[in-house]
Amino acid sequence: MITIKEIAERASVSRTTVSRVLNNNGYVSEDVKKRVLKVIKETGYIPSENAKSLRTKKTKVIGVILPKISTETSSRLVKGLDEVFAKEGYQILLTNTNLVPEKEIEYLRLLKSRHVDGIILSTTIINQPLVEEISQLKIPFVTVGQQISKISNVLFDDYQASKDLVNLMIKKGYKHIAFIGVHEEDRSVGYLRKAGYLDAMKEINLPIEDCWVQQGIFDVDSGYHSMREIVKNSKQKPDAVLAVTDRLAIGAMQYIKEAGLSIPDDIAVAGMGASELSRFVSPSLTTIDFSMEEVGLEAADLLLDQINGRNTHEKIRKVEYRLIERSSI
Amino acid sequence: MITIKEIAERASVSRTTVSRVLNNNGYVSEDVKKRVLKVIKETGYIPSENAKSLRTKKTKVIGVILPKISTETSSRLVKGLDEVFAKEGYQILLTNTNLVPEKEIEYLRLLKSRHVDGIILSTTIINQPLVEEISQLKIPFVTVGQQISKISNVLFDDYQASKDLVNLMIKKGYKHIAFIGVHEEDRSVGYLRKAGYLDAMKEINLPIEDCWVQQGIFDVDSGYHSMREIVKNSKQKPDAVLAVTDRLAIGAMQYIKEAGLSIPDDIAVAGMGASELSRFVSPSLTTIDFSMEEVGLEAADLLLDQINGRNTHEKIRKVEYRLIERSSI
DNA sequence: TAGTTATATGGAATCGATTCCACAAACAAA
């Protein structure tokens, strides 16, 4: 490994001067500058970011904590983040909790030990130890998708989005609307989207049978099974179903088709998330486009504001969603 | 920021001793050890990885260069990589070239400046400057998806996979098989998959009309347009089409359906990549499952071997693929 | 011409860890 010391020797100057050339600051004569640059080019010298950041306290690295790699949501988020950060010369250090809550705290410490300039946290479940750990960190910090008080957030209006879909169904004449959700520990996807559904139904006094409201997990099979439960156990068969993710909706569609029913004539279906799948299943799926990429952009902006000491008062940014009407309703 | 020096003072020992406790090596009396650990716990001290790696020359960070974030291929690859690396205490530093070739060299240098312990490169086009830059790096290195001589590779047999699909079509009685590829600069997806198609056709002397062989880019629309070209311009209409990616295949399917033709009765379709889409489009798409996740696992293993100075002779590892027969053929 | 100021460079401290080496005490073997 070639170091600044060697460059200094070869160019017969001090390390100080080489550093000045490198960072283009302080006084350096044209002559010396040329000489140093020549040696740098000849040797292929690349300064150690590591040594640099030990001194400057800046790493130009952003830590990102994801609940799962390899989901459309995560990869779109990362795309948005990278778009902003790369432009500003930041790299992304990726960590993946695989939905194990203890890993979140472990990775927060790890990122701190690596002196990242900021952290983006995407999580599904928030608990007290996590919130405490975060507040102790003293590192620029933004969460996405979930609200944590006193911390910068980028969010959707999950409640209203869910309500909008139910209202759309109601407008189209559906009255017996079932619901496939996830565990309410996940406040955004589990709790708020369910609340939106319940309130929309309540507002015009549509009755809900108990078995219409199912709880699944984040995959296609779970949507299939939930739909089966709904169809099999309900006295009044529903004429529509809202699922809180596209995958669940697609599972539900599979069951409906297998049961020899038609979509949307017998049962209409809506999902949420605007996954790529939703465009290409048949019938194409009505869904909500949450634009995770934009969340990434916004979150990156918020974090950069904190890093650069601007706008630290702003805490919450809501990203608009878009209802995509297709043929499943 | 609390440092080792402060811990040393508070525990009335030297920094050396604190370091010994931290790394659990050298002689330390039980008494002193307890005292130091107590102070560490009280203060919430987290050692600086940065300072550590300046001295030890190990960062426990792996650089990953992707051609595009937010594709199923990339995210599955990263998932496989992370699975292995996280277990061994490595983190992933992500960079994204967005298919801009110069970015690859830029990021190679950047990763070197950050002293990553190893690099995984996923690229689509290989050129000479890139190969030269890599060989100068002297960092453990593995490429995936594309073969570069003298460098460790994890690959698929793209040629044979393509041939298998064509042979399957032939076995099922299709004779007029069209092809939608991509630019041959991409040796694996563009060149080899096309060669597999051409050779399979040649081996049993099936003629190919010029306009049956189209070149698209990596998206759905491009598959749609290519298929239109094929159908509109061919004298003998093809009864099957092989696309080198699922997206292209799905685009082709869209056109075929719009043209009022049936899949697979009028035209059979095959894709490659086993995207999630392929399962859920209708009819479901026959495709090749390349298992990018396994590529990630293998690539991570190979890289760790290099980092730990094992098995440096092994260069190429081929990952098996699996033909998934569905209803589109 | 003396006194400032701008320009140019280097010495040495610093960042926060690890690690080599020296040294002392405790213990065992001769």
Added chain:
DNA sequence: TTTGTTTGTGGAATCGATTCCATATAACTA
């Protein structure tokens, strides 16, 4: 008792950069 070994601890150098401060000219200004 002497010698050798194990155990326990700290001083100081080191990693590769940045940066404060000192110093020396050169170039203005009064």
